[in-house]
Amino acid sequence: MRFLPVLALLAIGSMNTVAEDQWVTYEGKTGPGNGKHIVFLSGDEEYRSEEGLPQLARILSERHGFKCTVLFSINPKTGEIDPETTNNTPGLEALGSADLCIMLLRFRALPDEQMKHFADYYLTGKPIIALRTSTHAFNYGKDSGTSYAKYHWQSKEWPGGFGKQVLGETWVAHHGAHKVEGTRGIIEPAASGNPILRGVEDIFGDTDVYTATPPPDATVLVRGQVTETLDPKSGPVAGKKNEPMQPVVWLRVPPNETGKKNYVLTTTMGSSTDLKNEGLRRLIVNATYAFTGLEVPAKADVSLVGDYQPTMYGFKGHKKGVKPADLK
Numbered sequence: 001m002r003f004l005p006v007l008a009l010l011a012i013g014s015m016n017t018v019a020e021d022q023w024v025t026y027e028g029k030t031g032p033g034n035g036k037h038i039v040f041l042s043g044d045e046e047y048r049s050e051e052g053l054p055q056l057a058r059i060l061s062e063r064h065g066f067k068c069t070v071l072f073s074i075n076p077k078t079g080e081i082d083p084e085t086t087n088n089t090p091g092l093e094a095l096g097s098a099d100l101c102i103m104l105l106r107f108r109a110l111p112d113e114q115m116k117h118f119a120d121y122y123l124t125g126k127p128i129i130a131l132r133t134s135t136h137a138f139n140y141g142k143d144s145g146t147s148y149a150k151y152h153w154q155s156k157e158w159p160g161g162f163g164k165q166v167l168g169e170t171w172v173a174h175h176g177a178h179k180v181e182g183t184r185g186i187i188e189p190a191a192s193g194n195p196i197l198r199g200v201e202d203i204f205g206d207t208d209v210y211t212a213t214p215p216p217d218a219t220v221l222v223r224g225q226v227t228e229t230l231d232p233k234s235g236p237v238a239g240k241k242n243e244p245m246q247p248v249v250w251l252r253v254p255p256n257e258t259g260k261k262n263y264v265l266t267t268t269m270g271s272s273t274d275l276k277n278e279g280l281r282r283l284i285v286n287a288t289y290a291f292t293g294l295e296v297p298a299k300a301d302v303s304l305v306g307d308y309q310p311t312m313y314g315f316k317g318h319k320k321g322v323k324p325a326d327l328k
Helices: 006-020 049-062 092-097 112-123 132-136 161-167 278-291
Strands: 023-026 037-043 067-071 100-105 128-131 183-187 203-205 219-226 246-252 264-267
Touching: 023 049, 037 049, 037 092, 049 067, 049 100, 049 278, 067 092, 092 112, 100 132, 100 278, 128 132, 128 161, 128 278, 132 161, 132 264, 161 264, 183 246, 203 278, 264 278
Parallel strands: 037 067, 037 100, 100 128, 128 264
Antiparallel strands: 023 067, 183 203, 183 219, 219 246, 246 264
């Protein structure tokens, strides 16, 4: 038997520690989710997914028993969480053991060796819950040289890319006034009996309504009433912005190119500040139960874990110097 020198072994151990420190895993406590693994993909420059998704993961692990792994955009030079690093999300191999992927990505340009894990997950027909800017998750320029150019949000080969083809919409426009008008979720009457809406009340987000036209095969669960202000008590804005109200949560079961079907829930809500809202958190937790083959509770416990004070969304001001290990 050949033995590596001690220094080499120490180096390998150090490399493994560095790799594991690039994401965070919350082991499941007692609950129906025991034995199920959820992988969260954070990575956007604006809506603080690096703050919101760890809170969702904590809720699902501590209150419901799911093992939750949260991945981040990591600056390779510093090892810090950096939403502006669009081409590095370590740990995507975790999708190989995932029962569910919950994502909030925006304009990522992942290298093929990372993107392959996401594409493989999708092609297996496993479920996806996609929040806010995931409709335009990928941004591959024409000279990117990637094998996954069709996932690009403006793809011509796969019109509208991953967003349009899988989730049901790509980026279109702000329907409400950004940072001025909020979103009140109005449950679609025809969908009121859907288990994903069980116990869901009073949905409100301080992000604005997006323009969205999901395809005919989508089931709209919630529409977004544009509100006058970002205050949850504000009334609907005057004028025609709510005639009709845009879909803000919908379901699809589209077939992929292997012939398998993915259960997909898309919401154009989901910033870290939106997730202060109990109704939205319950909707996402309910979808997690439904998509992992579990009975949706009558009123799922979605109480926050720890002191959750998310940063206001915007292109400036994300927290600096934070590493995944700091979130354990």
